[in-house]
Amino acid sequence: MKAFVRANKGFLLFMLLFGVFRTAVADWNPIPSGSMRPNLLEGDVVFVNRLAYNVKVPLTDVVIARTGEPRRGDVVTFASPVDGTRLIKRVLALPGDRVEMRNERLVINGVASQYSLEELVQESTAEGRMDALRMQESVDGRRHRIQVLPQRLVVRDFGPVTVPRDTYLMLGDNRDNSADSRVIGFVPRHLLIGRAERILVSADYQGNWMPRTERFGMSLR
Numbered sequence: 001m002k003a004f005v006r007a008n009k010g011f012l013l014f015m016l017l018f019g020v021f022r023t024a025v026a027d028w029n030p031i032p033s034g035s036m037r038p039n040l041l042e043g044d045v046v047f048v049n050r051l052a053y054n055v056k057v058p059l060t061d062v063v064i065a066r067t068g069e070p071r072r073g074d075v076v077t078f079a080s081p082v083d084g085t086r087l088i089k090r091v092l093a094l095p096g097d098r099v100e101m102r103n104e105r106l107v108i109n110g111v112a113s114q115y116s117l118e119e120l121v122q123e124s125t126a127e128g129r130m131d132a133l134r135m136q137e138s139v140d141g142r143r144h145r146i147q148v149l150p151q152r153l154v155v156r157d158f159g160p161v162t163v164p165r166d167t168y169l170m171l172g173d174n175r176d177n178s179a180d181s182r183v184i185g186f187v188p189r190h191l192l193i194g195r196a197e198r199i200l201v202s203a204d205y206q207g208n209w210m211p212r213t214e215r216f217g218m219s220l221r
Contacts, residue, residue: 027047027048027050027077027193027194028045028046028047028048028200029045029046029048029077029086029088029196030043030044030045031043031044031045031046031088034123034174034177035088035089035172035173035174035177035178035179035180036075036088036089036090036172036173036174036178037123037147037173037174037177038134038145038147038173038174039075039144039145039173039220040075040088040173040199040220041202041212041215042205042206043202043203043204043205043206043212044199044201044202044215045199045200045201045202046075046077046088046196046197046198046199046200046220047196047197047198047199047200048077048193048194048195048196048197049194049195049196049197050193050194051067051194052067052068052194052195052197053066053067053068053069053070053189053192053194053195054066054067054189054190054192055067061079061190061191062190063189063190070091070094070168070189070192070195071091071142072091072092072093072094072108072139072140072142073090073091073092073139073140073142073144074090074091074195075088075089075090075091075195075196075220076088076089076090076091076168076170076192076193076194076195076196077192077193077194077195077196078170078187078191078192078193079191079193080184080191081184081185081186081187081188081191082184082185086193087170087179087180087184088196089170089171089172089178089180089181090144090170090171090172090173091168091169091170092106092108092139092169092170092171093108093163093168093169094163094168095163095164095165095166095167095168096162096163096165097109097162097163097169098110098159098160098161098162098163099159099160099161099162099163099169100157100158100159100160100161101156101157101158101159102157103156103157104148104156104175104176106137106139107160108139108140111140113137113138113139114137114138115135115136115137115138116135116136117133117134117135118134118135118136118145119133119134120132120133120134121134123147123149125149125152125177127151127152130149130151130152131149131150131151132147132148132149133147133148133149133150134146134147135147135148144173145173146173146174146175147173147174147175147176148175148176149174149175149176149177152176152177154176155182156176158182163186164186166188166189166190167186167187167188167189168181168186168187168189168192169181169186169187170187196220197219197220198217198218198219198220199215199216199217199218199220200216200217201215201216202215202216
């Protein structure tokens with residue numbers, strides 16, 4: 001073993017530094033599901049800035065310092081408070097916000113979010129093909145696209161609830177096909193991994209594995 005280490009110390013040092021870089025500075029995150037459609041597709045790989053909010057001890061959730069505050073509308077990777085699974089969702093409510101959803105429409109601190117219909121498409125789901133409405137959602141001045149599946153039997157109302165200190169309400173952009181804060185609860189700040197900033201690469205792994213070059217480098221902000 002000592003001979004192996006001596007012969008490969010350069011490579012081992014590189015791997016150690018690479019591991020520290022991935023766990024403390026920057027990372028990438030493959031998208032395995034459709035919970036963030038239409039903005040993120042299965043087969044996208046996103047760049048994650050791990051220093052956007054916190055500096056952590058590598059390989060832990062121990063926060064050394066805060067480097068920034070999550071903003072409403074940020075796309076964030078985090079560890080599920082239920083089982084530690086890495087998830088990616090959008091921050092929609094901040095600590096102290098009073099939030100509710102009525103017929104799939106968000107109301108935050110008494111202000112109703114604005115919605116405008118973009119298109120009607122067909123989506124594949126576990127129940128088969130069904131209609132999907134794609135809309136622009138405007139929350140506190142920030143706009144992003146969401147998708148709803150009117151034919152699915154899901155809960156479309158909750159609250160009002162107040163977001164506790166140092167926690168966040170996360171929702172998937174594919175509102176009727178996302179296990180988000182409506183399922184896992186509020187997400188504590190120390191479980192935030194980083195802010196997803198852009199798509200690095202993308203491939204249609206559910207089809208012919210062809211690269212989707214038009215998505216390479218696409219910004220998520």
